[in-house]
Amino acid sequence: MPAGTDERHCMEAALHFRPSLGSGQTFRGNMAETREKKWNLALRYSGVGVVLLLAATMLYFYFLYPQRELGPEQPILFSHRLHAGVKEINCKFCHPFAERSRNPGIPELQKCFFCHEHIITKHPQILKERQHYDTKTPVPWVRIFYVPDHVKFNHKPHIQYAKLDCTNCHGEVKTMDRLQKVDFQMHFCITCHQERKAQLDCWLACHH
């Protein structure tokens, strides 16, 4: 018996007045231990199961979900593939300020009816658009491309000075019905800035 056990017994006895248990008195204790083990095992398996399930769900939504090629749904089902791709309308027809301002501009409702006054005027989506136009209610387009508020992005230098094509950042818009979000993380910007020896200064470039 290691030294000090007696001492501990004495201490426990003195402090708690609890009789020490002999080896024959551990039956109930063993039963509890076995149940706990089983419970632990069940918990572990169910935990792992849930994790696997979640991972599978995540993987499904990330890679296999049927609409993954599509961007968010817009209030009016507008197809960039059709307008920019098939009909070959220049980007700058609808986004005319990209070369000369920070914001490229989004087309005013009136502009849609430059054509749709005459083309597929009875299409349900055009009728919906017409309703917006007649009631002077703007269409709340869902924003797809954006940078955080502490990034002061300006289209003008990218289009006018660097002569970038819209697709460099926005992807193959001409092939997409619903535009897909591009994740503009900082490395997205800085890689290009480094390659092209563009402004790399924090303040003078983006973060002022």
Place this chain on the structure above:
Amino acid sequence: MMAGCNRRDFLRIMGLAGTTALVGCSSESGRTLIPYIVPTDDIIPGQATWYATTCRECPAGCGILAKNRDGHVIKVEGNPLHPVNAGKLCSRGQASLHGLYNPDRFSGPHKMTASGEPVPISWDEGMAILTQGLDGILDRGKKDRIVVVSDLVSGTLKDFIAYWLGEMRSREHILYEPFAYEPLRRANAMVFGTEGIPSYRLDRADFLLSFGAGFLETWLSNVEYARQFAAFRTPHDQGKNRFLYVGPRMSLTAANADFWVQAAPGDEFLVAAGMLMVLTGEGLLPNISAEQKKSVASLVRGLTLEAVAAGTGVSEETLRRMALEFARAEHPLALAEGLSFSSPRATETAAAAGLLCALHPGSRETIDFQGLSELGQVDSTARMQELSQKMQDGKVEAVLLFQANPAYSLPPSWNFHKSLQKVPLVVSFSPAMDETTRSAHLILPAHSPLESWGDYSPRKGVTGIMQPVMGPVFDSRHPGDILLAAGRQLKGPERFPAESFYHILRNAWQLKGQELAPGVPPETFWQEAVKRGGVWDEVKGSKGESSGNPVRPSKFSFPLVELGNRNKKEFHFTGFPTVQYYDGRGANRPWLQEIPDPISQITWGGWVEMHPDTARSLDLAKGDLVVIRSPYGSIEAPVFPLPTVPPDTLAVPIGQGHSHYGRFATAEYGNPMGLLPSGIDPMCNGLLRPEFKVTVEKLGRRVPIAHVDGSLFQHDREMARSLTLEAYREGKASGAKPHLYLPLPEGYDPAQDFYPPHDHVDYRWGMVIDLDRCIGCGACVAACYAENNVAVVGRDQILKGREMSWLRIQRYFGPDADGIRFFPMPCMHCDNAPCESVCPVYAPHHSKEGLNNQVYNRCIGTRFCAQNCPYKVRRFNWFTFTRPEPLNWQLNPDVTVRQKGVMEKCSFCVQRIIEAKFHAKDQGRKVQDGEFTTACAQTCPADAIVFGNLMDPESRVSRLIQDHRAYQALEHLNTKPAVFYLKKLTQEPLKA
């Protein structure tokens, strides 16, 4: 023991799995893009459009350009073409945006309930109440029962109100301004035969004497006079023109004088009289006619030089020297404040100052009676007393209030609001609640001037156009349109054929075009005028020649001055206007509350200035609330010991102590009008200001005063330095060079510098601040707040030292508490920046163009940089400071709005640098010197700040730092600041 999966582990695994799942499905932006239905011609998204209009924050009528970005006005700047302000603007003008976006503006028409609560109603209901009320009055058929009380309006709106009132069988349009300058107008009538206010030409003068006239704060046209003053003070071959100030308090204007002649309120007259006696008595001026001598004699009747010297405490020797300086100058100019309520004997003082100019033939060039100020059209306060009486007698049935707040600005002893309660129909067109509107029955909120069409002439020959610089922020209407609609309803469209006030304005300008530019098609004339911001002399081709003064001999019959004894327990009292609040209308603009008073450095509050010795003898400390009693009333204010007043004088600023002026006018203490009697001064028809003394009693409570200065003195640190004019000239003659630590590669010294030099490509931005030009007005600070989205933190945070200003103007008293130095302090953009080397995350870092960048998204808020900055220009966001809607509409989208936990500081307006570089690149060249400037330099009325490229040896900054006055603040720390100061030039105040 077996590793069991307990509850804790289970939760841990589940948590991890949940996070992974969330990361997998990133949420959509939730942001929307709102298109125009039909595009507007003049808005390009993301680009600013500038509209010319006229500032209506005070009667000075400066021309402004409003920067509209995506439909919101985000900044106003002076119109460089305008003859009044030539591109400059004061802090009140900058803060006009806070009038436009004030969250306390009425959202629409309101009806006042019996308990005094405004209840929203529709415009139809509101107009119905107005027209029914007016209809009843017209039915009863009595004349002059409808009264319009407005601020100073001119041109088309004034004419239209007169026409409208004519249709309503009334002639009662009162142009009410608290600062009506009746004594000045009266004195000008006596001395020059013209009852009006001329244009003073400080830039043509070579000696300036001001009897209380605070022309750098509010007097007549402060931006114009600050510009002229800067020209007047520019050192020339013969030296530097002298400026003496006579008055009871060290005001901003007095602080810029060579010498402050301390004179108790009302004693300014005695000083002027003493000078007149010396001038005539000792024959200093030749060619004084016998009649002029008689005029002087009638003015100074009963006074002797000895008595004046004894009574005022200004020695005979000083008076003699002042007179001598005045006589010797080629074009001296004497100005008098001429505000009836601020000093007793204001008319006498103004007459004496006028007479001084009249006696000196050279003064005539400095006073231009051709360009009479519109302020001469303001009705005297006597007219308000008549109105008060008529209201009491029940002879007024309707009062329409436009931008006038007499219940606040008239002494409470008038009981104006009680008289107003006798009127059956009171309609206020005020955009926000104020003390007078509180007594109104109906509130029909008018557009702010920035939302309105109109015109305004600040003086003869200059007419500014006001155009809406953005759509209405609230459901308000143009005051002209409200009257027009009521007129149509009551009198039919035959009498009011115009569709809107805009059409009336266009018709008026068609006639104006025929008169001013007969050959020009009306449409072209109008378009050009709107683009330019108005029409002025140049259109006619005349250059506004100054007139000779039509001096006439006058006999003055002012009451005799009694030089009484002085009781030690009683004090002289002066209420002074400040550059930020004007007559009190600025008190609901958060910027104006937050930007410290130039002299006392106090924010958010009223106070009473008391000499420190007096405060000590009365056992009063900073913030002790006292009650100040005059024979006519009493006010409470916390004591602020400051050596700006003589020991026997108390001074309280005008403009605080509002009771109903919105959430920002919180300073409940100290409206000095509370000490004035209710009468009218028969001499000038202005407010009566008898000579009285006040007593002070301690109340036992203490109000913390939120002032931002650390100390009154420089403690030998030599921040704001000066040089005598002689030393400057000697140095210049001997070719002395300044000893500078240049923030350029050539400034690198291996013996001193630890870090290698910075290379700069094309540009190294720098700033030069000329302390000899800086008047300390704070316009630059306001411009900085507007340009850079600097947060307003409020009184409680300022008390904790958490103000956010990127640029501050430090005020230092001289070693013996004499003379004030102003020292503007932006970020120095050091070449060896102490902040850069201590940041663990490189949030402050040095740019290729020398700027000390603060990268907000990188900052983690250790505050090491602020600790290590010797200039204390870094500001930490203790909270995410927000702006109540719609104040946030003013935010500049080109500047990040900082949030909690982030350090910030002056950026040298990097967004303007970027803009200018794009502009230059479009034209295939480098940025040229002077092509753009920072917001502070842009607005400075004295042109004290110059910004530019230190790499360009021909730039203005590079040339200015060759001057041997140039130095850098705390340069011994080898921080190599890119902000250079030019020492102030001092001179003997009076030549022997």
